[in-house]
Amino acid sequence: xxxxxxxxxxYGSSPVLQNVSLSVPRGAVLSVxxxxxxxxxxxxxxxxGLTDRATGGIGLDGRDIxxxxxxRRAELGIAYVPQGxxxxxxxxxxxxxxMGSFARPDGKRAIPPLxxxxxxxxxxxxxxxxxxxSGGQQQQLAIARALAANPSVLLLDEPTExxxxxxxxxxxxxxxxxxxxxxxxxxxxxxxxxFVRRASQRFLMLDKGRVAAHGDTALLSxxxxxxxxTV
Amino acid sequence: xDILLSQLFTGLSIGSVLLLVALGLAIIxxxxxxxxxxxxEFVMLGAYATWLLQSTLGLSxxxxxxxxxxxxxxxxxxxERTVVRFLYRRPLDTILATWGVGIMLQQAVRLAAGxxxxxxxxxxxxxxxxxxxxxxIPSYRLFVLAFAAALLGVTWFVVQRxxxxxxxxxxxxxxxxxxxxxxxxxxxxxxxxxFGSGLAGLAGALVAPIKxxxxxxxxxxxxxxxxVVVVGGVGSLFGTVASSGLLGGGxxxxxxxxxxxxxxxxxxxxxxVLVRFRPQGLxxxxxxx
Numbered sequence: 433x434x435x436x437x438x439x440x441x442x443y444g445s446s447p448v449l450q451n452v453s454l455s456v457p458r459g460a461v462l463s464v465x466x467x468x469x470x471x472x473x474x475x476x477x478x479x480x481g482l483t484d485r486a487t488g489g490i491g492l493d494g495r496d497i498x499x500x501x502x503x504r505r506a507e508l509g510i511a512y513v514p515q516g517x518x519x520x521x522x523x524x525x526x527x528x529x530x531m532g533s534f535a536r537p538d539g540k541r542a543i544p545p546l547x548x549x550x551x552x553x554x555x556x557x558x559x560x561x562x563x564x565x566s567g568g569q570q571q572q573l574a575i576a577r578a579l580a581a582n583p584s585v586l587l588l589d590e591p592t593e594x595x596x597x598x599x600x601x602x603x604x605x606x607x608x609x610x611x612x613x614x615x616x617x618x619x620x621x622x623x624x625x626x627f628v629r630r631a632s633q634r635f636l637m638l639d640k641g642r643v644a645a646h647g648d649t650a651l652l653s654x655x656x657x658x659x660x661x662t663v
Numbered sequence: 664x665d666i667l668l669s670q671l672f673t674g675l676s677i678g679s680v681l682l683l684v685a686l687g688l689a690i691i692x693x694x695x696x697x698x699x700x701x702x703x704e705f706v707m708l709g710a711y712a713t714w715l716l717q718s719t720l721g722l723s724x725x726x727x728x729x730x731x732x733x734x735x736x737x738x739x740x741x742x743e744r745t746v747v748r749f750l751y752r753r754p755l756d757t758i759l760a761t762w763g764v765g766i767m768l769q770q771a772v773r774l775a776a777g778x779x780x781x782x783x784x785x786x787x788x789x790x791x792x793x794x795x796x797x798x799x800i801p802s803y804r805l806f807v808l809a810f811a812a813a814l815l816g817v818t819w820f821v822v823q824r825x826x827x828x829x830x831x832x833x834x835x836x837x838x839x840x841x842x843x844x845x846x847x848x849x850x851x852x853x854x855x856x857x858f859g860s861g862l863a864g865l866a867g868a869l870v871a872p873i874k875x876x877x878x879x880x881x882x883x884x885x886x887x888x889x890x891v892v893v894v895g896g897v898g899s900l901f902g903t904v905a906s907s908g909l910l911g912g913g914x915x916x917x918x919x920x921x922x923x924x925x926x927x928x929x930x931x932x933x934x935x936v937l938v939r940f941r942p943q944g945l946x947x948x949x950x951x952x
Binding site: 480482501502503506507511512514518520521522523527530531532534535536541577581 | 826829830832833836837839840841842843844845846847848
């Protein structure tokens with residue numbers, strides 16, 4: 433579904449990500465792990481085409497998208513929920529969600545029923561401003577916006593970071609449901625190893641901008657976690 | 664009473680011209696952050712386009728307006744594609760670059776059309792005046808006032824109620840996230856610049872019958888327009904309207920009490936004092952971004 437081969441990605445002239453290869457099969461969840469600053473977010477931004485420059489190949493459904501600009505990648509079916517959520521503060525909840533639908537190639541502009549089903553709060557408060565929401569509500573909104581694009585691949589960057597504990601589990605359950613019940617292919621940046629083991633079939637461990645380990649989640653041993661994630 | 668009414672109308676009339684000229688600038692500056700010093704030259708191009716259409720095709724002013732909008736919008740689009748789009752990450756350089764573009768446009772028009780003043784005729788049905796409570800009000804001034812209000816309405820509608828406007832607002836607030844939702848921000852900016860330029864062109868067409876048309880006429884307009892936008896607050900359409908009215912009224916009032924030159928100087932002084940204490944303008948867009 434989504435493949436990277438030998439990708440090196442730059443900010444200015446410094447390569448933040450070096451020679452990264454990965455492959456996410458259709459319908460799978462790939463978790464990206466590693467300490468802070470090893471390039472997890474850069475990996476996501478590279479997939480979206482938001483870094484200054486990248487070399488190597490990025491393929492979606494067998495099609496090379498390396499030369500495509502960010503908005504084309506969105507139209508081709510990649511939706512991004514960034515760290516910090518990227519909510520438009522002066523847009524209402526409705527506008528924030530509809531914004532996601534601009535990536536739909538069929539030109540349909542509507543809030544999918546799934547959004548109301550998963551996030552009843554958003555459905556009941558469509559006219560509230562995005563900037564007035566709590567962190568957890570903004571995270572729900574960012575996921576809702578991504579779903580409005582009807583994507584085939586969902587990129588989630590630390591979706592439970594900085595969110596009150598009672599909502600963390602709810603968001604985790606939604607991510608699992610999106611994958612298992614709705615067939616979404618997901619790339620998940622996550623620090624919580626328990627959730628990684630529960631949600632994903634595959635993992636990718638980054639260290640200093642390179643792939644330190646990857647494979648089936650069953651192979652994600654405590655020893656690996658200890659070596660690459662403890663500070 | 665008569666004097667008050669006629670002064671009020673003079674103020675509104677000056678304000679409506681200010682609004683016309685400032686509207687395009689407010690959109691480009693507010694939404695794109697580009698300080699477009701060539702804005703006055705787009706006004707000038709609009710005036711010359713009207714003169715050209717009138718003197719070659721014999722068109723009256725009103726049928727010209729739509730054509731002028733398209734012509735100047737196309738010129739703006741070309742400037743954005745060839746110069747401005749390379750400078751979004753260097754806002755200060757846009758000042759220099761657009762200033763250069765402005766000088767080139769001025770000289771090009773001087774070479775092509777000559778340095779003489781040109782005149783555009785007031786359309787016949789609007790050349791008289793209307794009697795309003797004992798005060799004679801020139802019909803054309805009234806028309807400009809109504810047209811400025813209509814353009815304001817159209818601009819508000821485009822920005823707040825259309826899909827294009829929503830894309831523009833999204834790009835303005837978070838360009839990266841906007842492109843992640845499939846918005847082609849480069850295209851949105853090109854069209855916005857073209858729209859703002861087209862508005863400037865319309866302003867030029869409308870002021871052509873009441874001011875003389877010359878290659879360097881844009882210089883004064885760009886100063887006025889910036890004053891309106893800075894006083895009103897960047898990114899606030901309402902602020903642009905209010906400050907057009909305020910500056911127009913102020914100019915008219917001082918001009919009545921003193922004279923035109925002193926009025927201009929006093930309004931400038933007022934603006935400087937205001938900006939010293941309220942640099943964000945009267946109605947700056949507020950709230951978390």
